[in-house]
Amino acid sequence: MTDITPDNVNAGQTNSTAEAVRRSLSRRNRKQVILQGLGIAAIVFALSMLLILVGTLVSTGFQAFTQTHVEIEVFVDPQEIKSENLPRGGFNNVLATSMGQYFPDVDLSDRAASREITSILSNGAQFKLRDMVVADPDLIGQTIKLKVPTSDPYDQLNKGLIKRDTAEQNRRVDDAAIEKFDRLDELGLVSKPLNTALITNADSRFPELAGLKGALIGSFWALLTCFVISFPLGIGAAIYLEEFAPKNRISDFIEININNLAAVPSVVFGLLALAVFIGWFGLPRSAPLVGGMTLALMTLPTIIIATRAALKAVPPSIREAALGVGASKHQVVFQHVLPLAMPGILTGTIIGLAQALGETAPLLLIGMNAFITSAPTSPFDSATALPTQIFIWADSPERGFVSRTSAAILVLLGFLITMNAIAIYLRQRLHKQW
Amino acid sequence: MTLAPFVILLLAAIVGYAINVKSARAIRQGGTRLHSLSSFHGLYSLLLVIVPVLTLVLLWLAVEGAVINRILMASLPPGVLEELGSGQVQLIGAEIRSIAGGRIFGTPEEWKLEAADRLINYRENAAWLLVAVVSVLSLAIVVFARSRVAAEFRARQRVERIVSGLMIFCAVVAIFTTVGIVSALTFETIKFFQMVPITEFLFGTSWEPQIPIREDQIAAEGAFGAVPVFLGTIVIATVALFIAVPVGLMTAIYLNEFASRQFRASVKPVLEILAGVPTVVYGFFAILTVAPAIRQFGQSLGLEVASNTALAAGGVMGIMLIPFISSFAEDALSAVPRSLRDGALALGATRAEMMLNVLFPAAIPGIVGGILLAVSRAIGETMIVVMAAGLIARMTINPLDSVTAVTVQIVTLLIGDTAFDNPKTLAAFALGMMLFLVTLVINVFALRIVRKYREIYD
Numbered sequence: 001m002t003d004i005t006p007d008n009v010n011a012g013q014t015n016s017t018a019e020a021v022r023r024s025l026s027r028r029n030r031k032q033v034i035l036q037g038l039g040i041a042a043i044v045f046a047l048s049m050l051l052i053l054v055g056t057l058v059s060t061g062f063q064a065f066t067q068t069h070v071e072i073e074v075f076v077d078p079q080e081i082k083s084e085n086l087p088r089g090g091f092n093n094v095l096a097t098s099m100g101q102y103f104p105d106v107d108l109s110d111r112a113a114s115r116e117i118t119s120i121l122s123n124g125a126q127f128k129l130r131d132m133v134v135a136d137p138d139l140i141g142q143t144i145k146l147k148v149p150t151s152d153p154y155d156q157l158n159k160g161l162i163k164r165d166t167a168e169q170n171r172r173v174d175d176a177a178i179e180k181f182d183r184l185d186e187l188g189l190v191s192k193p194l195n196t197a198l199i200t201n202a203d204s205r206f207p208e209l210a211g212l213k214g215a216l217i218g219s220f221w222a223l224l225t226c227f228v229i230s231f232p233l234g235i236g237a238a239i240y241l242e243e244f245a246p247k248n249r250i251s252d253f254i255e256i257n258i259n260n261l262a263a264v265p266s267v268v269f270g271l272l273a274l275a276v277f278i279g280w281f282g283l284p285r286s287a288p289l290v291g292g293m294t295l296a297l298m299t300l301p302t303i304i305i306a307t308r309a310a311l312k313a314v315p316p317s318i319r320e321a322a323l324g325v326g327a328s329k330h331q332v333v334f335q336h337v338l339p340l341a342m343p344g345i346l347t348g349t350i351i352g353l354a355q356a357l358g359e360t361a362p363l364l365l366i367g368m369n370a371f372i373t374s375a376p377t378s379p380f381d382s383a384t385a386l387p388t389q390i391f392i393w394a395d396s397p398e399r400g401f402v403s404r405t406s407a408a409i410l411v412l413l414g415f416l417i418t419m420n421a422i423a424i425y426l427r428q429r430l431h432k433q434w
Numbered sequence: 435m436t437l438a439p440f441v442i443l444l445l446a447a448i449v450g451y452a453i454n455v456k457s458a459r460a461i462r463q464g465g466t467r468l469h470s471l472s473s474f475h476g477l478y479s480l481l482l483v484i485v486p487v488l489t490l491v492l493l494w495l496a497v498e499g500a501v502i503n504r505i506l507m508a509s510l511p512p513g514v515l516e517e518l519g520s521g522q523v524q525l526i527g528a529e530i531r532s533i534a535g536g537r538i539f540g541t542p543e544e545w546k547l548e549a550a551d552r553l554i555n556y557r558e559n560a561a562w563l564l565v566a567v568v569s570v571l572s573l574a575i576v577v578f579a580r581s582r583v584a585a586e587f588r589a590r591q592r593v594e595r596i597v598s599g600l601m602i603f604c605a606v607v608a609i610f611t612t613v614g615i616v617s618a619l620t621f622e623t624i625k626f627f628q629m630v631p632i633t634e635f636l637f638g639t640s641w642e643p644q645i646p647i648r649e650d651q652i653a654a655e656g657a658f659g660a661v662p663v664f665l666g667t668i669v670i671a672t673v674a675l676f677i678a679v680p681v682g683l684m685t686a687i688y689l690n691e692f693a694s695r696q697f698r699a700s701v702k703p704v705l706e707i708l709a710g711v712p713t714v715v716y717g718f719f720a721i722l723t724v725a726p727a728i729r730q731f732g733q734s735l736g737l738e739v740a741s742n743t744a745l746a747a748g749g750v751m752g753i754m755l756i757p758f759i760s761s762f763a764e765d766a767l768s769a770v771p772r773s774l775r776d777g778a779l780a781l782g783a784t785r786a787e788m789m790l791n792v793l794f795p796a797a798i799p800g801i802v803g804g805i806l807l808a809v810s811r812a813i814g815e816t817m818i819v820v821m822a823a824g825l826i827a828r829m830t831i832n833p834l835d836s837v838t839a840v841t842v843q844i845v846t847l848l849i850g851d852t853a854f855d856n857p858k859t860l861a862a863f864a865l866g867m868m869l870f871l872v873t874l875v876i877n878v879f880a881l882r883i884v885r886k887y888r889e890i891y892d
Contacts, residue, residue: 021782032786039688042681043701049753050708056723057715236604244598245605258608263807263877264870265814267841268615271866274848275618282500297611304608330594358712361816361841365848387714387817394718394821402722409715416710 057413061406067195067208068158070121070184071147074098076133076140083137091126091133092118098146102184120181122149124209149197149208150190152400154181158192161399172399198407202375203384203392207400210393212408214375218288218368218383219357225292225379226299226356231349233296234303235338241304242311243333262301269298270365278366286367286382294366295356302355306348310341343430350423354416360387386412438561439491439568443484446572450479450579457583470589478589479579481596483572490571494564502556503527509552511545619870622863629857630658635864637661641827641838643847643858658861660868662827666744666837670819671812673748673833674755679805681752682759689760690767691789709757717821720750725822732834740824740836747822748833751815755808762804766797766887799887806880810873816841840865 075098080090099117100108108114125148132146133139149155153173156162158181168175184190201211237258245251273294277283283290314337322332363369369388376383384392390412393405458472468475507515507527515523526546533542533550534557582589627635638659685705689698725746732739739745770793778788794801824836825846847862 028784028787032784035786035789036688036692039684039692042684043688043705045681046685046705046708046753046756047701050704052723053711053715053719053753056719060722233604233607236601237608240598240601240605244601251605254605254608257612259881260874260877261608261611263810263873263881264615265810265816265841265873267814267816267844268619268866268870268873271844271848271863272611272615272618275622275863276614281496282503283496300608300611328590328594330597334597354710358710358714360712360714361820361845364820364845367849369849387712390714390718391817391821394714394721405718406722409718412712413715416712420710 057406057409060403061410063159063161064198064403064407065195066159066192067197068150068155069147069191069193070150070189071145071191072098072121072189073101073143074129074146075143076129078141081133081140083140086137087130087134089130089133091129095121095125095129102187102189103180116177117180120150120154120177120184122151122208123206124149124204147191150181152207152398153177155208156399157181158185158190161403198404198411202373203371203389204373205371207396207398207404210401210404212386212389212411214372215384215386215389215408217375218291219385219387221288221376221379221383222291222295222363222368222385223353223357225289226295227349227353229293229296230299230303230352234300234349235307235345237300238304238307238311239333239338242308243337244329258301258304261297262305266298266359267361267365269294270362272297273362274365284380284382286370286372287380288368288376288383288385289379290366291363291368291385292379294362295359298359298362299352299356302352303345303349306352307341307345310344310348311337313344314340340432343426347423347427350419350426354419354423357415357419358387358412360391363388364391386415436495436561438565442565442568443487443491443572446487446569446576447480447483450483450572450576451476453576453580454479454583457580458589461583461585466585469586470591474589474593475583475587477593478582478596479576481593482579483575485596485600487568487571487575491564491568498560498564502553502560505556506530506549506553510549514545615870619863619867622860623867625855626857626860626864629860634658635660635861639829641843643843643861656857658857660840660865662829663838663840663843663865664868665829665831666823666827667813667839667841669744669831669833669837670748670751670823670839671809673744674751674812675805675809677749677752678755678759678808682756682808683763683801685756685760686763686767687789687794690764691785691793705757705760708754711754713754713815713817714821716750716754717817717819720746720818720822724750737834739834742822742824742836744823744833744835744837747819747839750822751812751818754815754818755811758811759804759808762807762884763797763801766800766804767793769800769887770796799883803880803884803887806876806883810876810880813876814841814869814873816845820845840869844869 072095074094077090077094077097080094082089096108096114096118099120100106100114103117106113106117125146128148129146132144150158153162154177157164157173157178162171162173164178173181181190197209197211199211199216200213201209202214204210241251241255245254273290277290277293278285318336318340319332322336323329327335363385368383368385369392370382370384371392372382372384386408390405390408393401393408455472455476458468458475462468462472507523515526529542530546530549530553532539533546534553635658638657639661640657640659641662642657644656689702693701721742725742728743728745728749729739729741732743774792774796775788778792779785783791819839819842823842824838825842826836827838827843828835830837844862844865847858847865
């Protein structure tokens, strides 16, 4: 618009432009509202998914933190259990007899009926009794009180997971069985204490006996191995690359290599471990040691990247001051820069270890998903780890394993939250503003 | 007994350190100036002991089992191993080892018991030999290091050179890992392609990785055409990206432009939780909640939905990838120079117009890089698909159907099988090779885009 345009035309144009803008304004504002609405919808979607995830796990998992027990009086019959035959003996018959005293109407000589009333107890009850008697043979001939878990269907019945109002043919526990269980309940023998077996038992085929002890110890050994290998290696590599490496093709190559390793799918590390550690070196399958070595290779890039960032954050004045008073380059790094960078390095390491703790696929390939009913005593023993135990339980058909899987996941998430909380605490507490 | 060499090594290192520090101090107290601090003389001895001897012990332990096994197998009476497959030979080795460990099942043959005795014998001898070697070597090095202590000895330089060497070794481990991955995969893949032609693997459309276990079994030959497996991975990854990309981008746009500082500070870490949840948890979530929900919803619409539909695995994977994409997109958006935004706003654009017409196009390369990285994550993701996707390879792109994926096949082919001499287990390595190559190309490409783009605006 130039000066020669008559005033009235200019004014008219301005008016019409302003008019056009004003007319389109509501449409343009509406567009902005839509965009904002989509943004909020996306966030709400993501957050509600997180909420559903956590909600599902908590609502199914909390049931597994208690376990229905019955307390029965057992007469350790010397006819059935002889001290010279231990640990063999008719423990199951003894249990059947003692269950019989609560059900006088059941004919114990009828094997099916007798089996039905003992099936209220967990299959582990006879072993618990056996262990007690083996530990103290004087119990033979006495009457003792025995508190044992019930088998899974009755546990679910007691927790209300098997609904009593479902039609009998669709229910896993029939009316007669419910009636028997209720009789025990009326006698005050049924209780629902904290399920300590979840932590103190190793894996089992029976949900009511299965616990995480083996997985916890296996994960501990694997993480320890992972830390022992990846922490020094990661710090060494990071210090070299950040402080000493000449800027040339070789160090460039190493750097690209590390960045790419961080993005290699975890299952490929499993293939590497299977072919190299187990196939070529002949290390034992299913061992937490091998699992830890594999996890260490995966954690290494994380630690290297975090350490380099922490080293970079230490201001040059520190280095220059140390160099100025006559320290050598090594002394500067190891006595001044590294201690100042330590909080950042530790934060990165803990986050890396937390990732390693949740990693499953490589452990599956090296066989850490074996069914093992005893906890490992050394990193060379066969074991499972927490995430692989979750995988095994999630695959098990018994209903009782559903809530146990959720409970195991809650335990795993608990560890992860703790580790991340420690990392955040370290970062905030020890973070220095230079 | 395994710990003994390490204990000896540690003791020797500490003793060496103490001796050297003490003698260096003695020289200084004699009135001579030392070139290096006395602690460097100590460290010199410590490193000189630890580095070679620890390397020796670790190498020894790494090969000991394999060497003993080979000697043991060679010592078995002639004839017992003839005409046995490698799997059966391994089985005999395992049986002998378990007899040696005191777990005897049934009544094993006499020669197995003898072999077990020999095995125990070998192991003991090997352990004693290692202890002897470690002791002698450590002692010799300590004496040697002590003899180097002198006023003009440049201990600091020596120590620093050793430390530099160690650090270079640490940095090179990353390369070793890559070399290990590539060589392991290549080695097994070549063996696989000697049994199955590469053209069948790459272009065949039938995937039935069964092999006859016994010679006389009338099992199918097995088919190793991997196209349906690749197709399954593509279907699942596509479903995942259909959820993750729009939700992630919208989240990033809102957090970057419209959200208050407080809202951002509280929502962002919560979203990051989604990225920190282990994938096995997502897998369980998919089979417990998502798959039944989708199935029910589909049935209410009258659709035929498989119980392990690709929608469940892909959808849950998409949820996992949301924070991944949103954080990349946010980085890209906030890397756009302020002048571009301010210019657009000054011309009278609304914030939405500024975002959609200026910021977003300027950030596209960075966002594409992030999405590519998400694609590589989706292709390589294992646990969600192992738990929630199917096992049978079908030539279909219908996401309601059950499809399998590359990672699923790798895991199922390798679980419970150790012999690397049949196409079934080797096929897993060939699939792994494909997975590695594809993700590598995507990653290199994506990282390059992201980096290049950053440089433009820096």
